[in-house]
Amino acid sequence: MKTMMKIALVATTALVAGAAQADEVIFAHGSNPGNPRYVAAEKWAEVYAACTDGADTVNVAPSATMGDDVEMLTSATAGVIQVTANSQGAMSQIVPEIGLLGLPFLFQDLPAAWAVLDGDVGAMLDERAQNSGLKILGFWDNGIRNVTHVEKTVAEPADLKGMKIRTPPDQMTIDIFEALGASPAPLAWSELPSALQSGVFDGQENPLTNIYTAKLHTITPYVTLTGHKYESTPVVAGLAWWSGLDEAHRQCLLDATAEAGKLQRRLSQEGDETLRPKMEAEGATFAEADHAAYVEATKAVYDKYAEQYPQLVDALRSATAAGN
Known part of the structure; x- marks a missing residue:
């Protein structure tokens, strides 16, 4: 209840301020300090802010402070937050096809999964996500379980x-x-x-x-x-917010997701090893x-x-x- 009240308060504030195209980008996720997702989110904020030449700042909201994964996806769709490093399971409630990445014993190792996600399959899943009001910026890792x-x-x-x-x-x-x-x-x-x-x-x-x-x-x-x-960590933006950005800002989002994703994937693989x-x-x-x-x-x-x-x-x- 507290989380939903917080989301509602942020939403009201955003509406009052007319902040659909806010200069501050909220990047929300559920991981705690030390987790590769937490580290990568900090890197994402740094890369994205630099790419926009300081025109945009990033407020990283970790540790499920903006709600659980399902709530964060709802908030991204509604424009309450702009970006979330989310979970395959929560995304599969909106885009059922993404759950297929978790077919048992589908991937032999992490690089095999990443190669598939960075190719045609990833593009296909992004297309389906956009039909549901979300834009997949890229896929980080959530490991073989x-x-x-x-x-x-x-x-x-x-x-x-x-x-x-x-x-x-x-x-x-x-x-x-x-x-x-x-x-x-x-x-x-x-x-x-x-x-x-x-x-x-x-x-x-x-x-x-x-x-x-x-x-x-x-x-x-x-x-x-x-x-x-296997499970991925889809990095997702609200489609309405994404659609209102110019090409330069869109490219900054994609570049920040890719660069921080390299770090996140490396840390995830090192952890397994x-x-x-x-x-x-x-x-x-x-x-x-x-x-x-x-x-x-x-x-x-x-x-x-x-x-x-x-x-x-x-x-x-x-x-x-x-x-x-």
């Missing part, structure tokens, strides 16, 4: 049976864990630590970077490297998953989405196979 549990590792799909697992608000993730026999339920990221501590969930799934920076490994110290799906020993030193226990068993257990998820979106699923498979 793994499962953490309060008391055991889950090397085999059978180990997940009945597990109460938190997911983002993303139907694809819910479908994956239902196929694996778990009991998934969505919850906002900002509410996750307290929900784990209170026993509402047995565990959760995220890339190592998110797990470490949010200290989730201290609550759910059993980490299984399932690698079950270096965080395991740090987490183990802090008490986490790691296990490898039976990859073949997990792939087999989630085949039905592909069947469901191939029936709903045959063209886009084929395009994703082709792009992944081609490496572009």
Whole structure:
């Protein structure tokens, strides 16, 4: 309620000031200090302000201070904020096709995912987003995801049976864990630590970077490297605001997103490669998953989405196979 009152107050202030084309750009996201998204947002602000020769300033609103991801997308559409580094799950509620990036075991590694997002598939998703009032400026990273549990590792799909697992608000993730026999339920990221501590969930799934920076490994110290799906971080502007900008400002937005995105992706990949020993030193226990068993257990998820979106699923498979 407090968040919605804050959004309403900002909206009223913007309307009174006639600030549809505000010189101050609000860039909102949900990550805390230390997370690659947080670092990249600060870089984005620096690059964008410099590109506009100081004509525009950026107010970075981190840590879900402007609401959760769904609320931030709503605010971007309404012109309350201008840009948000958001989540694939929240975006999939507006643009269902973006959820297909999370098909189980679609991408072998992060560079493979980035190559697809930076090509025709990314352009196709932007076109669909614009039909819903949003402009995708680019895709940052939200990693290949793994499962953490309060008391055991889950090397085999059978180990997940009945597990109460938190997911983002993303139907694809819910479908994956239902196929694996778990009991998934969505919850906002900002509410996750307290929900784990209170026993509402047995565990959760995220890339190592998110797990470490949010200290989730201290609550759910059993980490299984399932690698079950990929998620992006779409950087999104409100289409009405974007449409009112001149070409120079539009290019500044795209350039800032691309430059900060290089930093964000690099930090995300480094986290995947270096965080395991740090987490183990802090008490986490790691296990490898039976990859073949997990792939087999989630085949039905592909069947469901191939029936709903045959063209886009084929395009994703082709792009992944081609490496572009």
